[in-house]
Amino acid sequence: MASYSQTPDRAGATYLLRFDDLCPTMDKARWERLLPLLRQYSIRPILAIVPDNQDPFLDRNSADPTFWNHMRELQSFGATIGLHGLGHVCTATGRSLVPLHRHTEFAGSPEIVQRSRIQRGLKILQGQALQARIWVAPRHGFDKTTLKILQEEKLFLISDGLGARAVRRGGLTWIPQQLWAPVDKDSGLWTIAYHPNTASDAQITQLEQFLARRHTQFSCVPEVIENCALPRYAPKDWIQEQWMLFRKRFSRIRRKLTFYNPAEPIATVVPAHAVTLDKDSPTDRE
Numbered sequence: 001m002a003s004y005s006q007t008p009d010r011a012g013a014t015y016l017l018r019f020d021d022l023c024p025t026m027d028k029a030r031w032e033r034l035l036p037l038l039r040q041y042s043i044r045p046i047l048a049i050v051p052d053n054q055d056p057f058l059d060r061n062s063a064d065p066t067f068w069n070h071m072r073e074l075q076s077f078g079a080t081i082g083l084h085g086l087g088h089v090c091t092a093t094g095r096s097l098v099p100l101h102r103h104t105e106f107a108g109s110p111e112i113v114q115r116s117r118i119q120r121g122l123k124i125l126q127g128q129a130l131q132a133r134i135w136v137a138p139r140h141g142f143d144k145t146t147l148k149i150l151q152e153e154k155l156f157l158i159s160d161g162l163g164a165r166a167v168r169r170g171g172l173t174w175i176p177q178q179l180w181a182p183v184d185k186d187s188g189l190w191t192i193a194y195h196p197n198t199a200s201d202a203q204i205t206q207l208e209q210f211l212a213r214r215h216t217q218f219s220c221v222p223e224v225i226e227n228c229a230l231p232r233y234a235p236k237d238w239i240q241e242q243w244m245l246f247r248k249r250f251s252r253i254r255r256k257l258t259f260y261n262p263a264e265p266i267a268t269v270v271p272a273h274a275v276t277l278d279k280d281s282p283t284d285r286e
């Protein structure tokens with residue numbers, strides 16, 4: 001694959017940072033450990049917000065009355081607001097266009113249900129003066145019906161896909177999201193998804209060290225869109241995705257077979273099922 005830098009003044013790979021599962025009841029203390037890094041390195045992340053959380057796993061604290069104002073502040077600082085479903089309840093069992101999980105909130109759900117959820121989610125964010133610019137499907141779950149509705153709702157960006165470049169596909173622009181921890185790459189566009197509710201101290205330290213080395217290579221969604229050639233989804237993108245899917249499935253099986261690894265640096269302060277042990281493998285929950 002040809003060297004692919006999203007901005008002409010950056011050499012090598014370009015990175016985006018995404019934070020998932022943000023909602024008023026999120027783990028505020030864990031989230032606040034990440035904020036100094038954003039400020040220090042002027043990172044403008046994707047904020048994947050759950051508009052009306054119904055997932056008990058994300059009920060970490062009582063609802064924070066300052067949450068929405070905090071999101072507005074980050075938006076004004078340059079963060080891109082992502083619509084992360086509606087309630088984050090994953091009971092649908094259809095096959096997703098990014099098939100990483102069996103149960104999702106959207107893939108396979110009837111069109112009328114999907115439309116209602118997306119419209120309600122957008123309305124909640126708009127009511128909080130947040131302009132959703134990008135779709136972030138819970139557990140990567142969405143199908144062609146979702147794409148149709150997103151276009152109708154004028155949400156033309158998706159943070160998903162396993163390729164190494166942003167592409168136009170199905171009438172939308174897909175900005176890939178392939179990593180769950182920092183990885184050194186020589187080229188391409190890479191989005192690292194963090195789940196602040198479950199990020200361990202070791203994971204945050206790892207991010208801090210990576211940013212110290214590579215912060216100049218971090219971009220933001222508007223910059224990527226402005227500078228990216230945005231080619232059509234091509235066979236080489238499909239091949240890249242299949243290879244990534246194979247690797248992820250393999251690493252997931254390996255993870256299940258590995259009962260205990262004393263060398264593993266991740267602290268056991270959160271439920272094991274919520275932590276990814278592989279930097280390029282999704283968590284069991286997303």
Ligand SMILES: [Zn+2]
Pocket residue numbers: 020021084088138139285286
């Ligand atoms: Zn999620």
